[in-house]
Amino acid sequence: xxxxxxxxxxxxxxxxxxxxxxxxxxxxxxxxxxxxxxxxxxxxxxxxxxxxxxxxxxxxxxxxxxxxxxxxxxxxxxxxxxxxxxxxxxxxxxxxxxxxxxxxxxxxxxxxxxxxxxxxxxxxxxxxxxxxxxxxxxxxxxxxxxx
Amino acid sequence: xxxxxxxxxxxxxxxxxxxxxxxxxxxxxxxxxxxxxxxxxxxxxxxxxxxxxxxxxxxxxxxxxxxxxxxxxxxxxxxxxxxxxxxxxxxxxxxxxxxxxxxxxxxxxxxxxxxxxxxxxxxxxxxxxxxxxxxxxxxxxxxxxxxxxxxxxxxxxxxxxxxxxxxxxxxxxxxxxxxxxxxxxxxxxxxxxxxxxxxxxxxxxxxxxxxxxxxxxxxxxxxxxxxxxxxxxxxxxxxxxxxxxxxxxxxxxxxxxxxxxxxxxxxxxxxxxxxxxxxxxxxxxxxxxxxxxxxxxxxxxxxxxxxxxxxxxxxxxxxxxxxxxxxxxxxxxxxxxxxxxxxxxxxxxxxxxxxxxxxxxxxxxxxx
Ligand code: SF4
Ligand code: SF4
Numbered sequence: 001x002x003x004x005x006x007x008x009x010x011x012x013x014x015x016x017x018x019x020x021x022x023x024x025x026x027x028x029x030x031x032x033x034x035x036x037x038x039x040x041x042x043x044x045x046x047x048x049x050x051x052x053x054x055x056x057x058x059x060x061x062x063x064x065x066x067x068x069x070x071x072x073x074x075x076x077x078x079x080x081x082x083x084x085x086x087x088x089x090x091x092x093x094x095x096x097x098x099x100x101x102x103x104x105x106x107x108x109x110x111x112x113x114x115x116x117x118x119x120x121x122x123x124x125x126x127x128x129x130x131x132x133x134x135x136x137x138x139x140x141x142x143x144x145x146x147x
Numbered sequence: 148x149x150x151x152x153x154x155x156x157x158x159x160x161x162x163x164x165x166x167x168x169x170x171x172x173x174x175x176x177x178x179x180x181x182x183x184x185x186x187x188x189x190x191x192x193x194x195x196x197x198x199x200x201x202x203x204x205x206x207x208x209x210x211x212x213x214x215x216x217x218x219x220x221x222x223x224x225x226x227x228x229x230x231x232x233x234x235x236x237x238x239x240x241x242x243x244x245x246x247x248x249x250x251x252x253x254x255x256x257x258x259x260x261x262x263x264x265x266x267x268x269x270x271x272x273x274x275x276x277x278x279x280x281x282x283x284x285x286x287x288x289x290x291x292x293x294x295x296x297x298x299x300x301x302x303x304x305x306x307x308x309x310x311x312x313x314x315x316x317x318x319x320x321x322x323x324x325x326x327x328x329x330x331x332x333x334x335x336x337x338x339x340x341x342x343x344x345x346x347x348x349x350x351x352x353x354x355x356x357x358x359x360x361x362x363x364x365x366x367x368x369x370x371x372x373x374x375x376x377x378x379x380x381x382x383x384x385x386x387x388x389x390x391x392x393x394x395x396x397x398x399x400x401x402x403x404x405x406x407x408x409x410x411x412x413x414x415x416x417x418x419x420x421x422x423x424x425x426x427x428x429x430x431x432x433x434x435x436x437x438x439x440x441x442x443x444x445x446x447x448x449x450x451x452x453x454x455x456x457x458x459x460x461x462x463x464x465x466x467x468x469x470x471x472x473x474x475x476x477x478x479x480x481x482x483x484x485x486x487x488x489x490x491x492x493x494x495x496x497x498x499x500x501x502x503x504x505x506x507x508x509x510x511x512x513x514x515x
Contacts, residue, residue: 008343015342022338023276032283044290046297046312075209107212107303112311113439121297 048106049124051099053139054117062140063118066094070110070119078103079110094140101127102135162499164193170267171510173484177491177499184499187491189484194514202474207233207307207441210474215301217478217512221260221455223252226305228461231385231450233307236443236465244431245309246387250424251322252295252304253452254417258329259288260455261410261417268407268504269340272348277336284332287325294318307441309434322425329418333411349403353490353502356401363489364482367457368409369506373401379453390427393420403505410507442469456480456507476515480508 034041043049053062071079082096111119119139129135163174172193178185198217202210214229215222227249234241241249262285266278289299295318296304296311304311360370360377370377378395380388396412398405443465451460457479464473483506490502 008347012343015344019276019339019342022335026280026335032286044294044297046295047293048297073206073208075205075212105212105301106298107301108297108311109208109212109303112306 043123043125045123046121047123047125048108048121050101050104050106050122050127050137051110051119051139052122053097054120062094062097063116064094064097064140065116065118066092067115069113069115073109073113075107075109076103076105078105096138097140098136098138100136102132160496170508173508173510173513175487175491175499175503177496179496182495182497184491184494184496187488187499189487191514194510196515198515199474199476202471204470206469207443207471210471211306212301212303215303217476217515218260218454218456218480218509219300219511220263220509221256222300223249223256223302223304224452224454224459226303227253227386228450228452228454228459230305230307231452232448232461232463233441233443235450236446236448236463237307237437237441239308239435239437241309241435242432243387243429245433245435247424247428248310248314248433249305250387250391251314251421251428252292252310254420254424255288255291257455258414258417259285261414262288264410264455264507265336265407268501268507269345271500271504272345274340274345277340280332280336280339284325284329287321287328291318291321291325294321306434306437308437309432311434313433319425322421326418326422330415333414337411346404348498349407349501349505352403352494352498353505354401355486355490359486359489360401363486365457365486366482367454367479367507368406368413369457369483369486371395372398372406372409372505374399377458379451379458383451385450385452387424387427391420391423393423403501406505406507440469442467443471451477454479456509457483476512478512478515480506480510481513484508484513 053064055061056063066081066083068081068083071081078100080098080100081094082098083092084095085092106121108121111121127135158179160177160179161174162177164172174190174193176188176190178187198213201213205213211226211229214225217225262281266281266285270278292302293299295314296302355365355369355373357373357375359365360373360375365373365375366377374397376382376395376397379385381395393416396409396416398409443463445465445467448463448465449460451458453459458477459479460477462473462475462477463471464475466472487503487506491499494502
Protein backbone atom coordinates (compact mmCIF):
# COMPACT_ATOMS: atom_id res chain seq x y z
CA UNK A 1 0.00 0.00 0.00
CA UNK A 2 1.29 3.42 -0.85
CA UNK A 3 1.73 5.81 2.04
CA UNK A 4 -0.57 8.79 2.01
CA UNK A 5 0.75 12.30 1.61
CA UNK A 6 0.65 13.14 5.31
CA UNK A 7 2.28 9.86 6.27
CA UNK A 8 5.07 10.69 3.90
CA UNK A 9 5.54 14.10 5.44
CA UNK A 10 5.69 12.39 8.83
CA UNK A 11 8.31 9.91 7.66
CA UNK A 12 10.21 12.75 6.05
CA UNK A 13 10.39 14.75 9.27
CA UNK A 14 11.41 11.67 11.25
CA UNK A 15 14.25 10.77 8.89
CA UNK A 16 15.45 14.34 8.77
CA UNK A 17 15.61 14.44 12.58
CA UNK A 18 17.50 11.13 12.56
CA UNK A 19 19.99 12.54 10.07
CA UNK A 20 20.32 15.77 12.04
CA UNK A 21 21.22 13.78 15.15
CA UNK A 22 24.06 12.14 13.25
CA UNK A 23 25.20 15.48 11.90
CA UNK A 24 25.24 16.86 15.43
CA UNK A 25 27.67 14.11 16.48
CA UNK A 26 29.97 15.15 13.64
CA UNK A 27 29.56 18.77 14.61
CA UNK A 28 31.43 18.17 17.83
CA UNK A 29 34.20 16.08 16.26
CA UNK A 30 37.59 17.53 15.51
CA UNK A 31 37.58 19.20 12.09
CA UNK A 32 39.61 17.41 9.43
CA UNK A 33 40.16 20.42 7.20
CA UNK A 34 43.54 22.11 7.29
CA UNK A 35 43.71 25.86 6.79
CA UNK A 36 46.27 25.56 4.06
CA UNK A 37 48.91 28.24 3.96
CA UNK A 38 48.82 28.55 7.74
CA UNK A 39 48.65 24.86 8.51
CA UNK A 40 50.54 22.36 6.43
CA UNK A 41 50.09 18.69 5.95
CA UNK A 42 52.89 16.35 6.84
CA UNK A 43 54.17 15.10 3.52
CA UNK A 44 55.05 11.44 3.14
CA UNK A 45 58.74 10.64 2.72
CA UNK A 46 58.13 9.15 -0.67
CA UNK A 47 56.25 12.15 -1.94
CA UNK A 48 57.30 12.87 -5.50
CA UNK A 49 58.10 16.54 -5.59
CA UNK A 50 60.40 18.35 -7.99
CA UNK A 51 63.43 16.34 -9.00
CA UNK A 52 66.99 17.14 -7.98
CA UNK A 53 70.42 15.66 -8.42
CA UNK A 54 71.68 13.77 -5.41
CA UNK A 55 74.86 15.03 -3.87
CA UNK A 56 77.50 12.45 -3.10
CA UNK A 57 78.61 13.25 0.46
CA UNK A 58 82.16 12.06 -0.24
CA UNK A 59 82.93 14.21 -3.25
CA UNK A 60 80.35 16.92 -2.71
CA UNK A 61 79.31 16.56 -6.33
CA UNK A 62 76.51 14.91 -8.23
CA UNK A 63 76.89 11.34 -9.45
CA UNK A 64 75.46 11.74 -12.92
CA UNK A 65 77.41 9.91 -15.61
CA UNK A 66 75.56 11.56 -18.49
CA UNK A 67 74.00 8.41 -19.83
CA UNK A 68 70.86 10.33 -20.98
CA UNK A 69 68.52 7.57 -19.82
CA UNK A 70 66.40 10.06 -17.95
CA UNK A 71 66.21 12.41 -20.90
CA UNK A 72 65.08 9.59 -23.17
CA UNK A 73 62.46 8.12 -20.88
CA UNK A 74 60.77 11.33 -19.80
CA UNK A 75 57.26 11.18 -21.27
CA UNK A 76 56.82 14.95 -20.99
CA UNK A 77 60.19 15.93 -22.49
CA UNK A 78 60.93 17.92 -19.37
CA UNK A 79 64.62 17.07 -19.08
CA UNK A 80 67.29 18.66 -21.25
CA UNK A 81 70.92 17.68 -20.93
CA UNK A 82 73.99 19.37 -22.33
CA UNK A 83 76.79 16.87 -22.63
CA UNK A 84 80.38 17.31 -23.65
CA UNK A 85 83.17 14.88 -24.29
CA UNK A 86 86.44 16.50 -23.20
CA UNK A 87 89.32 16.14 -25.62
CA UNK A 88 91.57 13.19 -24.99
CA UNK A 89 88.97 11.31 -22.99
CA UNK A 90 86.20 8.96 -24.01
CA UNK A 91 83.99 9.62 -21.05
CA UNK A 92 81.07 11.91 -21.53
CA UNK A 93 80.59 14.65 -19.02
CA UNK A 94 77.52 16.44 -17.89
CA UNK A 95 77.71 20.15 -18.52
CA UNK A 96 74.19 21.34 -17.84
CA UNK A 97 71.11 19.60 -16.52
CA UNK A 98 67.79 21.35 -16.96
CA UNK A 99 64.37 20.26 -15.84
CA UNK A 100 61.27 22.19 -16.81
CA UNK A 101 58.82 21.97 -13.94
CA UNK A 102 56.14 23.40 -16.19
CA UNK A 103 56.30 20.21 -18.21
CA UNK A 104 57.19 17.67 -15.53
CA UNK A 105 54.31 15.44 -14.50
CA UNK A 106 56.13 14.03 -11.46
CA UNK A 107 55.86 10.50 -12.72
CA UNK A 108 59.13 9.22 -11.33
CA UNK A 109 60.26 7.40 -14.45
CA UNK A 110 63.53 9.37 -14.64
CA UNK A 111 64.44 8.44 -11.09
CA UNK A 112 63.56 4.85 -11.85
CA UNK A 113 65.66 4.71 -15.00
CA UNK A 114 68.89 6.16 -13.61
CA UNK A 115 71.57 3.45 -13.48
CA UNK A 116 73.68 5.17 -10.81
CA UNK A 117 70.88 6.55 -8.65
CA UNK A 118 71.90 10.12 -9.31
CA UNK A 119 68.49 11.81 -9.21
CA UNK A 120 65.74 11.79 -6.66
CA UNK A 121 62.49 13.49 -5.84
CA UNK A 122 62.49 16.19 -3.23
CA UNK A 123 59.48 16.89 -1.03
CA UNK A 124 59.02 20.33 -2.50
CA UNK A 125 55.51 20.79 -3.81
CA UNK A 126 55.13 24.55 -3.83
CA UNK A 127 56.77 25.38 -7.12
CA UNK A 128 54.56 28.17 -8.42
CA UNK A 129 56.45 30.93 -10.19
CA UNK A 130 55.61 34.25 -11.76
CA UNK A 131 57.08 33.44 -15.13
CA UNK A 132 57.53 30.31 -17.19
CA UNK A 133 61.30 30.73 -17.44
CA UNK A 134 61.66 30.50 -13.69
CA UNK A 135 60.20 27.03 -13.82
CA UNK A 136 63.21 25.73 -15.70
CA UNK A 137 65.64 24.63 -13.06
CA UNK A 138 69.28 23.99 -13.60
CA UNK A 139 70.12 21.07 -11.40
CA UNK A 140 73.87 20.57 -11.80
CA UNK A 141 74.84 23.87 -10.20
CA UNK A 142 74.23 23.29 -6.55
CA UNK A 143 72.49 25.92 -4.49
CA UNK A 144 70.22 28.63 -5.77
CA UNK A 145 66.77 27.25 -6.50
CA UNK A 146 67.82 23.65 -6.17
CA UNK A 147 66.31 22.94 -2.77
CA UNK B 148 -2.82 27.00 -31.22
CA UNK B 149 -1.11 25.10 -33.97
CA UNK B 150 1.80 27.50 -33.86
CA UNK B 151 2.19 27.22 -30.10
CA UNK B 152 2.51 23.49 -30.30
CA UNK B 153 5.27 23.71 -32.84
CA UNK B 154 7.29 26.06 -30.71
CA UNK B 155 6.92 23.80 -27.73
CA UNK B 156 7.97 20.77 -29.68
CA UNK B 157 11.15 22.38 -30.77
CA UNK B 158 12.36 23.51 -27.41
CA UNK B 159 15.89 22.34 -26.79
CA UNK B 160 17.89 22.51 -23.60
CA UNK B 161 21.62 22.07 -23.70
CA UNK B 162 22.89 20.25 -20.69
CA UNK B 163 26.60 20.76 -20.70
CA UNK B 164 29.32 20.97 -21.83
CA UNK B 165 29.82 23.13 -18.76
CA UNK B 166 27.06 21.78 -16.61
CA UNK B 167 28.24 21.08 -13.05
CA UNK B 168 26.59 17.69 -12.79
CA UNK B 169 27.91 16.18 -16.00
CA UNK B 170 31.29 15.84 -14.25
CA UNK B 171 33.36 16.80 -17.20
CA UNK B 172 32.71 18.17 -20.59
CA UNK B 173 29.78 16.10 -21.73
CA UNK B 174 26.92 17.65 -23.65
CA UNK B 175 23.41 16.28 -23.73
CA UNK B 176 20.90 17.99 -25.94
CA UNK B 177 17.47 17.55 -24.44
CA UNK B 178 14.32 18.11 -26.40
CA UNK B 179 11.76 19.09 -23.84
CA UNK B 180 8.09 19.76 -23.63
CA UNK B 181 7.56 21.77 -20.48
CA UNK B 182 9.45 19.89 -17.81
CA UNK B 183 9.34 16.60 -19.67
CA UNK B 184 12.15 15.25 -21.79
CA UNK B 185 10.92 14.03 -25.16
CA UNK B 186 14.21 12.86 -26.56
CA UNK B 187 17.88 13.39 -25.95
CA UNK B 188 21.08 13.26 -27.86
CA UNK B 189 24.51 12.86 -26.34
CA UNK B 190 27.32 14.80 -27.95
CA UNK B 191 30.84 13.63 -27.28
CA UNK B 192 34.24 14.87 -28.24
CA UNK B 193 34.82 17.88 -26.02
CA UNK B 194 37.61 16.17 -24.11
CA UNK B 195 39.14 14.32 -27.00
CA UNK B 196 42.92 14.26 -26.76
CA UNK B 197 43.77 11.49 -29.19
CA UNK B 198 45.47 9.37 -26.58
CA UNK B 199 45.15 6.12 -28.47
CA UNK B 200 47.05 7.67 -31.34
CA UNK B 201 49.54 9.21 -28.99
CA UNK B 202 50.33 5.78 -27.57
CA UNK B 203 51.74 4.79 -30.94
CA UNK B 204 54.47 7.39 -30.61
CA UNK B 205 55.36 6.67 -27.00
CA UNK B 206 57.25 3.70 -25.69
CA UNK B 207 55.43 1.17 -23.55
CA UNK B 208 56.97 2.53 -20.35
CA UNK B 209 56.30 6.14 -21.25
CA UNK B 210 52.64 5.29 -21.68
CA UNK B 211 52.42 4.20 -18.06
CA UNK B 212 51.81 7.64 -16.50
CA UNK B 213 49.29 8.40 -19.22
CA UNK B 214 47.20 5.45 -18.09
CA UNK B 215 46.58 7.25 -14.82
CA UNK B 216 45.01 10.12 -16.62
CA UNK B 217 42.02 8.43 -18.19
CA UNK B 218 40.15 7.83 -15.03
CA UNK B 219 41.62 10.08 -12.41
CA UNK B 220 39.54 8.60 -9.61
CA UNK B 221 40.59 4.98 -10.01
CA UNK B 222 43.90 5.33 -11.76
CA UNK B 223 45.63 2.23 -10.48
CA UNK B 224 43.01 -0.05 -11.94
CA UNK B 225 43.92 1.39 -15.30
CA UNK B 226 47.59 0.77 -14.68
CA UNK B 227 46.69 -2.76 -13.77
CA UNK B 228 44.95 -3.43 -17.05
CA UNK B 229 47.85 -2.02 -19.03
CA UNK B 230 50.55 -3.75 -17.04
CA UNK B 231 48.54 -6.96 -17.21
CA UNK B 232 48.50 -6.85 -21.00
CA UNK B 233 52.24 -6.27 -21.12
CA UNK B 234 52.95 -9.04 -18.62
CA UNK B 235 50.82 -11.42 -20.61
CA UNK B 236 52.83 -10.57 -23.71
CA UNK B 237 56.19 -10.94 -22.02
CA UNK B 238 55.20 -14.02 -20.07
CA UNK B 239 56.20 -12.46 -16.77
CA UNK B 240 54.30 -13.32 -13.64
CA UNK B 241 54.67 -10.87 -10.77
CA UNK B 242 55.64 -12.32 -7.39
CA UNK B 243 52.96 -13.25 -4.88
CA UNK B 244 53.54 -10.23 -2.71
CA UNK B 245 53.15 -7.89 -5.64
CA UNK B 246 49.85 -9.52 -6.57
CA UNK B 247 48.46 -8.98 -3.10
CA UNK B 248 49.72 -5.42 -2.96
CA UNK B 249 47.99 -4.84 -6.27
CA UNK B 250 44.76 -6.25 -4.93
CA UNK B 251 44.95 -4.02 -1.85
CA UNK B 252 45.72 -0.94 -3.92
CA UNK B 253 43.13 -1.77 -6.55
CA UNK B 254 40.37 -2.25 -4.02
CA UNK B 255 41.31 0.92 -2.17
CA UNK B 256 41.07 2.68 -5.46
CA UNK B 257 37.67 1.19 -6.12
CA UNK B 258 36.52 2.40 -2.73
CA UNK B 259 37.89 5.87 -3.39
CA UNK B 260 36.06 5.97 -6.68
CA UNK B 261 32.77 4.84 -5.16
CA UNK B 262 33.16 7.35 -2.35
CA UNK B 263 33.60 10.11 -4.84
CA UNK B 264 30.59 8.84 -6.72
CA UNK B 265 28.34 8.71 -3.66
CA UNK B 266 29.40 12.21 -2.71
CA UNK B 267 28.94 13.69 -6.14
CA UNK B 268 25.67 11.86 -6.77
CA UNK B 269 24.15 13.23 -3.59
CA UNK B 270 25.56 16.64 -4.27
CA UNK B 271 23.75 16.60 -7.59
CA UNK B 272 20.57 15.70 -5.78
CA UNK B 273 21.07 18.55 -3.35
CA UNK B 274 22.55 16.89 -0.26
CA UNK B 275 25.79 18.44 0.85
CA UNK B 276 26.73 16.84 4.16
CA UNK B 277 27.27 13.24 2.96
CA UNK B 278 29.66 14.64 0.39
CA UNK B 279 31.93 15.91 3.14
CA UNK B 280 31.74 12.70 5.13
CA UNK B 281 32.67 10.43 2.28
CA UNK B 282 35.37 12.83 1.16
CA UNK B 283 36.94 12.57 4.57
CA UNK B 284 37.06 8.81 4.08
CA UNK B 285 38.41 9.20 0.57
CA UNK B 286 41.04 11.61 1.81
CA UNK B 287 42.39 8.91 4.10
CA UNK B 288 42.73 6.59 1.14
CA UNK B 289 44.61 9.26 -0.78
CA UNK B 290 46.89 9.78 2.21
CA UNK B 291 47.65 6.07 2.16
CA UNK B 292 48.44 6.28 -1.53
CA UNK B 293 50.78 9.15 -0.87
CA UNK B 294 52.53 7.15 1.80
CA UNK B 295 53.14 4.18 -0.47
CA UNK B 296 53.18 5.43 -4.04
CA UNK B 297 54.41 8.96 -3.52
CA UNK B 298 51.48 10.57 -5.23
CA UNK B 299 47.88 11.11 -4.29
CA UNK B 300 46.09 10.59 -7.54
CA UNK B 301 48.16 9.89 -10.63
CA UNK B 302 50.14 7.25 -8.87
CA UNK B 303 52.22 5.53 -11.53
CA UNK B 304 52.76 2.71 -9.07
CA UNK B 305 52.49 -0.49 -11.09
CA UNK B 306 55.23 -1.64 -13.34
CA UNK B 307 55.93 -4.68 -15.46
CA UNK B 308 56.76 -7.46 -13.03
CA UNK B 309 55.38 -5.95 -9.88
CA UNK B 310 55.09 -2.57 -8.23
CA UNK B 311 57.53 0.30 -7.82
CA UNK B 312 57.80 0.38 -4.04
CA UNK B 313 57.03 -1.90 -1.15
CA UNK B 314 54.28 -1.02 1.30
CA UNK B 315 55.40 0.44 4.61
CA UNK B 316 54.51 -0.26 8.21
CA UNK B 317 53.06 3.24 8.45
CA UNK B 318 50.74 2.32 5.61
CA UNK B 319 49.61 -0.82 7.43
CA UNK B 320 48.78 1.26 10.48
CA UNK B 321 46.78 3.72 8.41
CA UNK B 322 45.02 0.88 6.63
CA UNK B 323 43.99 -0.75 9.89
CA UNK B 324 42.61 2.50 11.24
CA UNK B 325 40.77 3.04 8.01
CA UNK B 326 39.21 -0.41 7.94
CA UNK B 327 38.06 0.05 11.53
CA UNK B 328 36.39 3.34 10.79
CA UNK B 329 34.87 2.49 7.46
CA UNK B 330 31.90 0.41 8.64
CA UNK B 331 30.78 3.06 11.06
CA UNK B 332 31.19 5.77 8.45
CA UNK B 333 29.14 3.86 5.93
CA UNK B 334 26.35 3.39 8.46
CA UNK B 335 26.38 7.10 9.25
CA UNK B 336 26.20 8.02 5.60
CA UNK B 337 23.36 5.60 5.04
CA UNK B 338 21.33 6.96 7.94
CA UNK B 339 21.79 10.40 6.57
CA UNK B 340 20.86 9.71 2.98
CA UNK B 341 18.22 7.03 3.27
CA UNK B 342 15.60 9.63 3.99
CA UNK B 343 12.36 9.70 2.13
CA UNK B 344 13.52 12.77 0.22
CA UNK B 345 16.31 10.76 -1.34
CA UNK B 346 14.28 7.61 -1.87
CA UNK B 347 11.46 9.45 -3.60
CA UNK B 348 13.93 10.91 -6.02
CA UNK B 349 15.84 7.78 -6.99
CA UNK B 350 13.36 4.92 -6.62
CA UNK B 351 11.49 3.75 -9.72
CA UNK B 352 13.63 5.93 -11.89
CA UNK B 353 15.69 4.98 -14.91
CA UNK B 354 14.89 1.30 -15.19
CA UNK B 355 17.44 -0.81 -17.04
CA UNK B 356 16.25 -4.28 -17.92
CA UNK B 357 18.45 -7.34 -18.12
CA UNK B 358 18.01 -7.43 -21.88
CA UNK B 359 19.20 -3.84 -22.14
CA UNK B 360 22.28 -4.68 -20.13
CA UNK B 361 23.22 -7.36 -22.63
CA UNK B 362 22.18 -5.41 -25.71
CA UNK B 363 24.10 -2.30 -24.79
CA UNK B 364 27.11 -4.11 -23.38
CA UNK B 365 26.82 -2.52 -19.97
CA UNK B 366 29.05 -3.65 -17.18
CA UNK B 367 30.03 -2.80 -13.65
CA UNK B 368 27.60 -1.58 -11.01
CA UNK B 369 25.22 -0.41 -13.74
CA UNK B 370 24.80 -3.97 -14.99
CA UNK B 371 24.84 -5.49 -11.52
CA UNK B 372 22.15 -3.09 -10.38
CA UNK B 373 19.87 -4.83 -12.85
CA UNK B 374 20.77 -8.19 -11.40
CA UNK B 375 23.13 -9.32 -14.14
CA UNK B 376 26.11 -11.18 -12.81
CA UNK B 377 28.99 -9.53 -14.64
CA UNK B 378 32.21 -9.03 -12.78
CA UNK B 379 35.58 -9.81 -14.27
CA UNK B 380 36.95 -10.59 -10.84
CA UNK B 381 34.59 -13.56 -10.64
CA UNK B 382 33.82 -14.54 -14.21
CA UNK B 383 37.39 -14.35 -15.47
CA UNK B 384 39.53 -14.17 -12.33
CA UNK B 385 42.85 -12.43 -12.74
CA UNK B 386 45.62 -11.94 -10.24
CA UNK B 387 44.72 -13.64 -6.94
CA UNK B 388 41.02 -12.88 -6.89
CA UNK B 389 40.17 -16.56 -7.19
CA UNK B 390 41.72 -17.14 -3.76
CA UNK B 391 39.78 -14.41 -2.05
CA UNK B 392 36.32 -14.90 -0.70
CA UNK B 393 33.93 -12.10 -1.56
CA UNK B 394 30.45 -11.55 -2.90
CA UNK B 395 29.13 -9.61 -5.81
CA UNK B 396 26.22 -7.44 -4.71
CA UNK B 397 23.33 -7.59 -7.15
CA UNK B 398 20.30 -5.41 -7.52
CA UNK B 399 16.87 -6.73 -8.40
CA UNK B 400 14.93 -4.02 -10.19
CA UNK B 401 17.53 -2.02 -12.05
CA UNK B 402 16.52 1.47 -11.04
CA UNK B 403 18.75 4.27 -9.78
CA UNK B 404 18.26 3.15 -6.20
CA UNK B 405 19.52 -0.35 -6.96
CA UNK B 406 22.61 1.02 -8.60
CA UNK B 407 23.22 3.16 -5.55
CA UNK B 408 22.79 0.18 -3.23
CA UNK B 409 25.13 -1.99 -5.29
CA UNK B 410 27.88 0.59 -5.03
CA UNK B 411 27.41 1.10 -1.32
CA UNK B 412 27.69 -2.63 -0.75
CA UNK B 413 30.67 -2.88 -3.04
CA UNK B 414 32.54 -0.50 -0.77
CA UNK B 415 32.06 -2.91 2.10
CA UNK B 416 32.97 -5.89 -0.07
CA UNK B 417 36.17 -4.12 -1.05
CA UNK B 418 36.93 -3.65 2.63
CA UNK B 419 36.40 -7.39 3.08
CA UNK B 420 38.77 -8.17 0.21
CA UNK B 421 41.43 -5.88 1.64
CA UNK B 422 41.14 -7.48 5.07
CA UNK B 423 41.74 -10.91 3.54
CA UNK B 424 44.54 -9.70 1.31
CA UNK B 425 46.34 -8.13 4.27
CA UNK B 426 46.05 -11.40 6.15
CA UNK B 427 47.34 -13.45 3.21
CA UNK B 428 50.09 -10.97 2.30
CA UNK B 429 53.26 -13.07 1.97
CA UNK B 430 56.80 -11.93 2.55
CA UNK B 431 59.15 -11.76 -0.36
CA UNK B 432 60.12 -9.54 -3.23
CA UNK B 433 57.63 -6.98 -4.47
CA UNK B 434 58.93 -6.93 -8.00
CA UNK B 435 60.27 -9.37 -10.52
CA UNK B 436 63.37 -8.65 -12.54
CA UNK B 437 61.99 -7.18 -15.70
CA UNK B 438 63.70 -5.61 -18.68
CA UNK B 439 64.10 -1.85 -18.36
CA UNK B 440 63.25 -1.36 -22.00
CA UNK B 441 59.99 -3.13 -22.64
CA UNK B 442 59.77 -4.74 -26.04
CA UNK B 443 56.74 -6.88 -26.65
CA UNK B 444 56.97 -9.82 -29.02
CA UNK B 445 54.90 -9.52 -32.15
CA UNK B 446 51.23 -10.26 -31.71
CA UNK B 447 47.97 -9.16 -30.13
CA UNK B 448 47.46 -8.97 -26.40
CA UNK B 449 44.40 -8.24 -24.34
CA UNK B 450 43.89 -7.97 -20.65
CA UNK B 451 40.72 -7.05 -18.82
CA UNK B 452 40.16 -5.96 -15.26
CA UNK B 453 37.11 -4.87 -13.36
CA UNK B 454 37.46 -1.15 -12.92
CA UNK B 455 35.24 0.81 -10.57
CA UNK B 456 32.87 1.43 -13.45
CA UNK B 457 32.91 -1.93 -15.16
CA UNK B 458 34.84 -4.02 -17.61
CA UNK B 459 38.04 -2.34 -18.65
CA UNK B 460 40.13 -3.92 -21.37
CA UNK B 461 43.46 -2.96 -22.86
CA UNK B 462 44.32 -4.24 -26.30
CA UNK B 463 47.85 -4.02 -27.62
CA UNK B 464 48.95 -4.86 -31.12
CA UNK B 465 52.69 -5.15 -31.22
CA UNK B 466 55.03 -5.23 -34.18
CA UNK B 467 58.00 -6.19 -32.05
CA UNK B 468 59.32 -2.69 -31.44
CA UNK B 469 59.34 -0.61 -28.27
CA UNK B 470 56.15 1.16 -29.26
CA UNK B 471 52.72 -0.34 -29.73
CA UNK B 472 51.46 -0.55 -33.29
CA UNK B 473 47.92 -0.09 -32.06
CA UNK B 474 46.63 0.67 -28.63
CA UNK B 475 42.95 0.30 -27.88
CA UNK B 476 40.96 0.69 -24.73
CA UNK B 477 37.61 -0.83 -23.96
CA UNK B 478 36.31 1.60 -21.39
CA UNK B 479 33.24 0.90 -19.26
CA UNK B 480 31.89 4.45 -19.17
CA UNK B 481 31.49 4.65 -22.91
CA UNK B 482 29.31 1.58 -23.12
CA UNK B 483 27.43 2.55 -19.97
CA UNK B 484 26.70 6.00 -21.29
CA UNK B 485 25.28 4.62 -24.52
CA UNK B 486 22.04 3.68 -22.78
CA UNK B 487 21.38 7.22 -21.54
CA UNK B 488 19.43 8.26 -24.62
CA UNK B 489 17.05 5.41 -23.97
CA UNK B 490 16.61 6.17 -20.27
CA UNK B 491 15.99 9.88 -20.39
CA UNK B 492 12.83 10.29 -22.51
CA UNK B 493 9.72 10.57 -20.41
CA UNK B 494 11.48 11.88 -17.32
CA UNK B 495 11.55 15.34 -15.80
CA UNK B 496 14.56 17.56 -16.32
CA UNK B 497 15.49 17.34 -12.65
CA UNK B 498 15.59 13.56 -12.91
CA UNK B 499 18.07 13.71 -15.76
CA UNK B 500 20.73 14.61 -13.22
CA UNK B 501 19.80 11.64 -11.04
CA UNK B 502 19.84 9.18 -13.94
CA UNK B 503 23.08 10.48 -15.36
CA UNK B 504 24.62 10.42 -11.91
CA UNK B 505 23.58 6.83 -11.30
CA UNK B 506 25.43 5.71 -14.44
CA UNK B 507 28.69 7.06 -12.97
CA UNK B 508 30.61 8.26 -15.97
CA UNK B 509 34.07 9.73 -16.17
CA UNK B 510 34.36 11.86 -19.26
CA UNK B 511 38.15 11.70 -19.84
CA UNK B 512 37.87 7.96 -20.40
CA UNK B 513 34.93 8.29 -22.76
CA UNK B 514 36.64 10.92 -24.91
CA UNK B 515 40.16 9.72 -25.00
S1 SF4 C 1 59.30 12.98 -13.09
FE1 SF4 C 1 58.58 12.20 -15.08
S2 SF4 C 1 57.96 14.04 -16.20
FE2 SF4 C 1 59.23 14.74 -14.48
S3 SF4 C 1 61.27 14.87 -15.32
FE3 SF4 C 1 61.10 12.83 -14.43
S4 SF4 C 1 60.44 11.52 -16.13
FE4 SF4 C 1 60.10 13.65 -16.77
S1 SF4 D 1 69.83 8.74 -15.88
FE1 SF4 D 1 71.05 9.37 -14.12
S2 SF4 D 1 73.17 9.13 -14.82
FE2 SF4 D 1 71.90 9.07 -16.66
S3 SF4 D 1 71.89 11.21 -17.38
FE3 SF4 D 1 70.08 10.96 -16.06
S4 SF4 D 1 70.76 11.59 -14.03
FE4 SF4 D 1 72.61 11.27 -15.25
